[in-house]
Amino acid sequence: MIAESAAESATLKVLLIGGNSYEETALRQLVVGTEAGAIELECVSTLAGGLQRLRQGGISLAMLDLSLPESQGAETFSRFRAEEPFMAVIVLGAKDDDRLAVRMLHEGAQDYLVKGEMNGRLLSRLIRYAVERKRREVALEMEREFSGTLEDNIPDRIYFKDTKSRFLRINRAMAQLFHLRRPEDAVGKTDFDMFLPEHASQAFVDEARIMETGRPLIGIVEKETFPDGSIGWAMTTKLPFYDRRHNLIGTFGISRDVTVARQSEESLKAANAELARSQKQLLETLADLRQSHEELKAAQLQLIQAEKMQSLGRMAAGVAHEVKNPLATLRMCADYLARVLDSNDREKMATIQEMKEAVNRADTIIRGLLDFSAPRDLDIQEVDLNAVVEQSLLLVRHGLSDAVHLVKDLSEDGLRLRMDPHKMEQVLVNVFTNAIDAMGKGGELVVRSSFRRLEQGEIAHDAGSRFADQLRTGENVAVIEVLDNGTGIPEEKLARVFDPFFTTKSTGKGTGLGLTVAKSIVEMHGGQIQIRNRKEGGAAVTVLLKV
Amino acid sequence: MNSTSLITPPAKRRILIVDDEAGFTRMVKRALESTGQFEVREENLSLDAVSAARRFKPDLILLDVIMPAVDGGDVSLKLSQDVFLREIPIVFLTATVSHREAGANGLSSGGNLFLAKPIDLDTLLRCINDTIHIHQV
Numbered sequence: 001m002i003a004e005s006a007a008e009s010a011t012l013k014v015l016l017i018g019g020n021s022y023e024e025t026a027l028r029q030l031v032v033g034t035e036a037g038a039i040e041l042e043c044v045s046t047l048a049g050g051l052q053r054l055r056q057g058g059i060s061l062a063m064l065d066l067s068l069p070e071s072q073g074a075e076t077f078s079r080f081r082a083e084e085p086f087m088a089v090i091v092l093g094a095k096d097d098d099r100l101a102v103r104m105l106h107e108g109a110q111d112y113l114v115k116g117e118m119n120g121r122l123l124s125r126l127i128r129y130a131v132e133r134k135r136r137e138v139a140l141e142m143e144r145e146f147s148g149t150l151e152d153n154i155p156d157r158i159y160f161k162d163t164k165s166r167f168l169r170i171n172r173a174m175a176q177l178f179h180l181r182r183p184e185d186a187v188g189k190t191d192f193d194m195f196l197p198e199h200a201s202q203a204f205v206d207e208a209r210i211m212e213t214g215r216p217l218i219g220i221v222e223k224e225t226f227p228d229g230s231i232g233w234a235m236t237t238k239l240p241f242y243d244r245r246h247n248l249i250g251t252f253g254i255s256r257d258v259t260v261a262r263q264s265e266e267s268l269k270a271a272n273a274e275l276a277r278s279q280k281q282l283l284e285t286l287a288d289l290r291q292s293h294e295e296l297k298a299a300q301l302q303l304i305q306a307e308k309m310q311s312l313g314r315m316a317a318g319v320a321h322e323v324k325n326p327l328a329t330l331r332m333c334a335d336y337l338a339r340v341l342d343s344n345d346r347e348k349m350a351t352i353q354e355m356k357e358a359v360n361r362a363d364t365i366i367r368g369l370l371d372f373s374a375p376r377d378l379d380i381q382e383v384d385l386n387a388v389v390e391q392s393l394l395l396v397r398h399g400l401s402d403a404v405h406l407v408k409d410l411s412e413d414g415l416r417l418r419m420d421p422h423k424m425e426q427v428l429v430n431v432f433t434n435a436i437d438a439m440g441k442g443g444e445l446v447v448r449s450s451f452r453r454l455e456q457g458e459i460a461h462d463a464g465s466r467f468a469d470q471l472r473t474g475e476n477v478a479v480i481e482v483l484d485n486g487t488g489i490p491e492e493k494l495a496r497v498f499d500p501f502f503t504t505k506s507t508g509k510g511t512g513l514g515l516t517v518a519k520s521i522v523e524m525h526g527g528q529i530q531i532r533n534r535k536e537g538g539a540a541v542t543v544l545l546k547v
Numbered sequence: 548m549n550s551t552s553l554i555t556p557p558a559k560r561r562i563l564i565v566d567d568e569a570g571f572t573r574m575v576k577r578a579l580e581s582t583g584q585f586e587v588r589e590e591n592l593s594l595d596a597v598s599a600a601r602r603f604k605p606d607l608i609l610l611d612v613i614m615p616a617v618d619g620g621d622v623s624l625k626l627s628q629d630v631f632l633r634e635i636p637i638v639f640l641t642a643t644v645s646h647r648e649a650g651a652n653g654l655s656s657g658g659n660l661f662l663a664k665p666i667d668l669d670t671l672l673r674c675i676n677d678t679i680h681i682h683q684v
Contacts, residue, residue: 321613324642325568328664332574335668339581356667363665 011038013058014127017050017080018065019043019092022116026123027063039124046070051083061088061131065115074103081108088134090126110134155257157234159186160241162250165207166190196225207251210240214248221258233262312500316369323366331359368517378420378524385415385478385545386449392428393447396436403442410449415478417545423521427529430514431482431541438486438539446483451476451547471528471544478545485538489531497531559586560679563605565596565622566640567614575609578668585675593617597625600632606679612641636682638674640664 016027027041042059044050047070050062062084066076077091090111091104101112110130113123151158157174161167167186175183178194191200199222206217216239224232238253334355341348389410393400400406435445456473471477489497489504496502498519515531522529527545534540562585564572572589579585590599593614600608608626612619619639626632642664662674 321642324664325566325571328640328642328666329568329570329574331665331667332571332578336574336578336581339578339668359665 011040012060012127012131013040013042014061014063015050015053015059016041016043016063016065017047018045018068019063019115039127047076047079051080054084054087059087061090061110061127061134063090063092063113064109065092067094074100074107077104077107077109086134086138088131090130110137157255157257158253160250160252161190161207163211163248164190165204165251168250194226196227199223199225206238210238210251211248214240216240221262222255232257232259234258320366320369323362327359327362327366330355334359368514378423380418380420382416382418383421385417385419385480386410388419388421388424389428389447389449389480391421392425392432395425395429396432400436400445404436404439405442405444407444407446409446411451413451415449415451415547417478417547419525419545420521424525427518427521427543428480428482430518431543434514435482435484435486435539435541438488439484440486443485443538444483446481448479448481448483450479450481452479453477454544471526471546476547477527478547480543480545482541482543483534483538484540485534485536488533488537488539491533494531494533498529559584560607560675561585561603561605562587562607562609562675563590563596563600563603564588564609565590565593565599565614565619566609566611567591567593568611575671579671579675582672593619593622596622597629597632600626600635601629604631605635607675607682608635608637610637610639612639636678638662638678640666 014027016024019027024041024043042053044053045068047068050064053059054062062080064077064080066073068076070076071079077089080087080089085108089109090113091101091109092113092115093100093104094115096114096117104112110133111126113126151171154171155173157177158171159167159174160169167189170178170183170186172183175181175186178186180186186194191203194200195203202222206220209215210217216237218237219235220237221233221235224234226232234255235258236253236255238251240248241250241252243249334352337355338349338352341352343349393406393408432445432447439445454471454473454475454477493502493504497504498515500516502516515529519529522543522545525545527543530542530544532540532542562579564575564587566572566575566589569589569591572591576587576589579587588599588603588605590596593616596610596617610619610622614622617625619641623637623639626635626637637660639661641661660674660678662670
């Protein structure tokens with residue numbers, strides 16, 4: 001039974017167990033003569049009687065004579081205490097025995113008095129103080145129960161260390177971690193006795209810093225390495241340990257095993273990394289696929305275009321052939337009439353001339369068509385490009401009237417290339433003719449040849465090109481440029497200039513196949529032909545040839 | 548050499564034209580005969596070319612290359628296999644070769660002359676006369 005709060009004027013009931021008439025008398029006097037609050041006295045002569053009375057309750061303090069009929073000495077107290085752990089007790093001993101007194105106090109007695117030496121006034125104070133002490137002791141015990149339960153049952157590890165990082169106190173969980181039977185077995189040891197040096201050193205350093213700076217380390221995740229090779233992860237909080245006077249006496253801390261969490265985290269990280277890798281790979285593969293797809297589409301377009309061209313070519317060849325025969329007939333008619341009619345009849349002769357010219361025009365178209373449709377083999381020779389240019393210029397010299405001023409800007413180094421010179425002449429003649437035709441009222445024709453490296457973006461990738469032998473950036477190329485300052489080409493028609501039968505010239509002038517054939521020839525050589533409008537007006541044609 | 552040319556002074560050369568285009572052969576006949584130098588026979592069916600040549604015994608054969616059924620190449624082969632006909636000079640007419648490729652005087656290939664259609668009369672006349680001359684020499 002816990003003693004009630006000893007307010008100053010409260011009544012205390014005291015039970016005297018044993019004792020002799022002297023004590024009893026002294027105590028009874030107390031009941032009468034005391035100032036601070038009333039003390040009631042009850043007496044029993046045996047331990048058993050005393051314990052029984054106590055069980056009934058209401059007693060604040062027991063005065064226990066060590067010499068009782070049932071037992072003697074220290075044993076008496078032990079028996080008593082076993083039954084009554086919370087009762088305030090003043091032990092009455094036979095003689096002034098310090099050692100016994102201390103021992104009694106250790107075992108939980110509140111005081112030790114020698115029989116026959118009790119002072120009345122002192123006694124009442126002793127009694128009160130003893131009760132008070134016992135109460136506080138019990139309260140402390142309760143508190144200890146709370147924190148002790150927490151400390152001993154919590155799975156987190158709690159420790160207290162001194163300024164040299166030696167353990168002062170650890171909880172059960174930590175004792176378990178260290179494979180110690182009892183927490184007490186850790187006292188005086190250090191981390192170095194428990195963990196591998198690398199971990200212990202780090203802890204030691206951390207604690208030193210905490211003690212020096214006074215700043216705690218909160219929620220640090222550390223790797224623990226044990227002598228048996230195992231590894232764990234713990235989240236630790238360490239703080240400086242101060243006494244009541246704010247003197248530093250060490251450090252204390254709590255740490256939680258986060259090995260599982262950490263491992264999960266690591267697994268998750270690894271899984272995420274793996275996922276990221278897979279995703280990256282997937283994206284790369286996707287990009288590759290996309291590119292392949294684009295390439296495939298381009299190749300498909302090329303194929304379709306090539307087939308179109310081929311069937312167009314075949315049809316063109318067939319048509320051309322069929323048309324040539326009637327043309328041959330017409331020609332013969334005209335020639336015949338020219339012979340048999342009066343050559344002085346100017347009108348008739350003129351008519352026949354019209355017929356002949358018409359036939360010739362038709363024939364030219366047919367020829368152009370045949371040229372376009374039949375990819376002939378190239379007669380490749382090694383020739384000087386400038387020579388081919390000059391020859392082509394010769395072929396168009398009739399068109400170079402006084403109105404058209406020719407500017408030749410041919411490269412000084414001889415450019416020897418492998419090409420079919422006749423076919424290339426056909427290309428150049430066509431280009432020159434177009435330029436001249438565009439400058440009906442006169443102008444300047446610039447013809448330039450040079451040799452350089454291809455810049456990025458200079459070459460276009462033509463889906464319609466039949467020829468796989470494309471030029472690449474950085475390659476060395478021979479360049480022929482033909483510039484005029486004529487009418488230029490309307491922007492919306494620029495994309496179609498190479499289409500068969502497309503012409504910007506008026507009807508009757510040109511077949512519309514010239515550039516188509518030219519492009520075909522240039523591409524057969526593995527080159528490219530480009531046409532654009534010039535800023536200053538007119539058109540520029542660029543022919544790029546492999547060197 | 549044509550044996551008939553020795554007996555009878557050759558007033559007119561005999562020309563056999565083999566071409567499936569009837570309009571063309573009619574005009575060639577008309578045009579050539581208008582010069583007074585030639586007698587022209589037309590044959591529009593290539594299958595009958597050899598028999599026509601046997602009957603007509605021309606001094607020169609104008610032979611179209613591209614024809615249905617039997618083309619000019621086959622006809623010339625058959626002609627060369629015939630004892631009487633193999634000596635007759637042949638001039639091929641073709642729409643497949645351009646003027647530029649044929650050249651002003653015709654293209655020579657395998658000993659034969661090619662003329663490109665459409666042909667003008669002057670070129671044809673010159674070609675015929677040259678060929679026959681060369682042959683008679």
